Structures are given as structure tokens and as C-alpha cells.
Amino acid sequence: MRTTYMAKPGEVERKWYVIDAADIELGRLSTVVASILRGKNKPTFTPNVDTGDNVIVINAAKVALSGRKASRKIYYHHTGYLGGIKQISAGKLREVNPQRLVETSVKGxxxxxxxxxxxxxxxxxxxxxxxKHEAQKPEKLDIKNLI
Structure with a gap:
């Protein structure tokens, strides 16, 4: 009788991938990146163990926003002070801090x-x-084929 394979944290082999985000829609990029980070693309995926790979996203400033998301999608954060809720549109966030735009999308x-x-x-x-991750010898991953 075979049992279900459960990965152990010490057995996981991690790779490094580079993904070019230029002209790819934010949501589609984020789903692929989250899947690779979580390890769902591997046959050894285990929900309660970190089996994923490292991902480097470059050209985050050139990520595409579909429709009117650049002006209508709003990100909120709170400073911790009374009345300290702040908001910024996705288009403005892409201009000011494009790393945070991608990170927020993937983190969710x-x-x-x-x-x-x-x-x-x-x-x-x-x-x-x-x-700055050339020493890890990352593989270039073309996600246009995965979308």
C-alpha cells in the first residue's frame, strides 16, 4: 500500500527564476509568481511546507494595468495615527514605487x-x-507561455 508523499523542509531543492514583467498584466504575473513561490508547480507540493522556489521579478515599472485600473484601483494603508488612512492609485504607485505594486499583489x-x-x-x-542575484545563476522563465 502506497502512502501520500509529504515533503520535509530539509529535502526541498530550491531553484532561482528570473521573470521579466514588461508588458505583462499585473494579475496574470502575480498568479504565476505566487504559484512558483508556493511550489505548486512541483510534484512534491505539500500545503504545510515551504516547497517553492526563489523568484526575481525585473522591469516592475513596465508592468501593464488593464482597463482603467491605473486610475480606479486604490491601495490603502494606515499610518497608525488618528485619521492616518492614506490612499494611492495603482498608476501613481507604479510611478512612485513599482516594487511595492508587484509585492502587494503577490502577497495577497x-x-x-x-x-x-x-x-x-x-x-x-x-x-x-x-x-543583484547573478551569483545564484537564475533561470530565465518566459511566463507568456504559462499564461
Whole structure:
């Protein structure tokens, strides 16, 4: 009788992937990135273990927003002070801090808790085409075929 395989944290082999976000819609990019970070693309996926890979997203400033999301999608955060709720549109956030736009989108698709935080730390987002992870020898991943 075979039993279900459950991955153990020490057995997981991690790879590094580079994804170019230029001209890819934010939601489609985020779903693929969240899936790879979580490890759902591997046959050894285990829901309660971090089995995912590291992901580097480059050209976050060139990510596409479909429809009128650039002006109508609003992100909120609170400063912690009375009346301290702040808001910024997705288009303005893409101009000011494109890394945060991608990070916020991906973070919302990950589990909420300690495992999700551990998974989120494997995401590295850069606004331009350069990144500092050449030593890890990341593989270039063309996600236009995965969408």
C-alpha cells in the first residue's frame, strides 16, 4: 500500500527564476509568481511546507494595468495615527514605487500567516532590468507561455 508523499523542509531543492514583467498584466504575473513561490508547480507540493522556489521579478515599472485600473484601483494603508488612512492609485504607485505594486499583489495571493511570510521572503522585485542575484545563476522563465 502506497502512502501520500509529504515533503520535509530539509529535502526541498530550491531553484532561482528570473521573470521579466514588461508588458505583462499585473494579475496574470502575480498568479504565476505566487504559484512558483508556493511550489505548486512541483510534484512534491505539500500545503504545510515551504516547497517553492526563489523568484526575481525585473522591469516592475513596465508592468501593464488593464482597463482603467491605473486610475480606479486604490491601495490603502494606515499610518497608525488618528485619521492616518492614506490612499494611492495603482498608476501613481507604479510611478512612485513599482516594487511595492508587484509585492502587494503577490502577497495577497499567498497564505496569510507565518508560512506565507516565509514564502514571501523569497520574492525579489526590481524596477529596472538589473538585479543583484547573478551569483545564484537564475533561470530565465518566459511566463507568456504559462499564461
Amino acid at each position: 495571493m499567498l497564505p496569510h500567516g507565518t508560512l506565507g511570510h516565509k514564502i514571501f521572503l523569497k520574492l525579489h522585485v526590481y524596477a529596472g532590468a538589473d538585479h
